[in-house]
Amino acid sequence: MAQTMTQKILAHKAGLDSVKAGDLVLINLDLAMANDVTGPVAVNVFEKGNLTISDPDKVCFVLDHFTPTKDIKSAQNCKQVREFSEKHGIKKFFEGGCAGVEHALLPEMGIVKAGDAVIGADSHTCTYGALNAFSTGVGSTDMAIGMSKAKAWMKVPSAIGFNLKGSFKKGVSGKDLILYIIAKIGVDGALYKSMEFFGDGVSALTMDDRFTIANMAIEAGGKNGIFVADEKTIAYMEEAGVKEYTTYTPDSDAPYEYVMDIELSEVPYMVAFPHLPSNGKTAEEAEALSVKLDQVVIGSCTNGRITDLRIAAEVLKGKKVKDNLRVIVIPATPKIYKEALNEGLLNIFMDAGCIVSPPTCGPCLGGHMGILADGERAIATTNRNFVGRMGHVDSEVYLASPRVAAESALTGYITAPKN
């Protein structure tokens, strides 16, 4: 039976020859991960249920959301997860200088890889699909069972195919593409479905573009986003120290509900307006509306990687950000931070008048390190612009790529790059 990439991985992990959309299957997991927000709830469920851990090597905690801890309650949560990890011999426990934004950290450490089945108590766990893995976000109870049994139940999803062709116009990036797609299909356009990316255009995308795109599959309601693997995928995994992996391709007659052909050269710079990621406009349309900004955030599991910082630095080099504008740059992991330091990017940011933050999810979810007051507006390279997402209920978040965010940092208004 013809299958999608996702279906092939699920079939393999369920010990079956094949599966089809709608089947309910119990799969073996390669990893179950959680953070300092969802971890404590999972630990509570685990302990209340008197559960045990079958394989501590398949459990991972990254303390990244409210860290460095923003208040006493957050510190207590981290302490609870730290003590739990010590007690159960969980080695994949990352905090402090070893921690970064989880979905940037795990791929660069080689902890997730092609062919894996991963659940994470964080909705953006779908990021690892960039590596040709099946990965999906779940809640804390699923996490508790996942870390106990290394298993999860899954309803096999149907899928939408995205056939990427050609290459982007200079400057356009993965963020523009995913905002463009979500604007077309809506925030529930891929509800319960896989978003599978293939076609000759994939090779034109950097790995960081692919992480950004897979990361935001959830913003279209998707169960997972997944890319075919190519030389760039393999090179990325090898650099991360991955020795063994399995890649999957879709069958030529895979049962996609539909396949959307996308000419990458036709994708414009995009900005998603409040309060849904699907409220996309082209950056030119956005610029025409003279949206005045109070803050710019460049970071997150969506766009806090080294390529993103290089792009922002290229725009900001030798210039000054607009007066009275807070521009916060957040390298997603210590490795990215160090690379940015060694490449002189942090100097460029600081000379331009930016704040450079330690790795954290921080303001993306309204945690800390850049919370908005009432009436304030931010352009952010993050993933959600829901009501109150970055702070006050009457604040606004506009989603964009690092290049559009950096251009806007210079003017204080949402600004389209002029190529």
Add this chain to the structure above:
Amino acid sequence: MNVKGNVFKYGDNVDTDVIIPARYLNTSVEKELAAHCMEDIDKTFVTKVANGDIMIGGWNFGCGSSREHAPIAIKASGIDLIIAKSFARIFYRNSINIGLPILESEECVNDAEAGDIISADLSKGIIRNETKGKEYTTTPFPEFIQEIVECGGLVGYAQQKL
């Protein structure tokens, strides 16, 4: 299991950030979460909701963050059932896993207004809007999910079956 209560009605794409904003995610205590449930879109919800009440939403209810704090906050606020046109998938899983009943019925959602009295027979998936005098039939959960519900949630299921 039967439920009956007052309707609180919201629109499409009710996201987990408005169900429980991240500024309250430094706790996992149910009552503390419930005290702030829905406050960014409905400041009066927590003052009006009573045990047994019913929440109604449109398409894609519970989209966004995977925070289980969201269904926990709703359940702890006293809500016994959510009816929506559709649910975002992580919220759907989480609700089943913690034993918060959910039903999908586009017609019921279209007809219902805030303050209506709705009753439901959860095992049969039948909803009755007592105020409007109308009845709706929903598709029951697949057998596998019913088993999870019968085990009292995923933990019970895992203890007995995995």
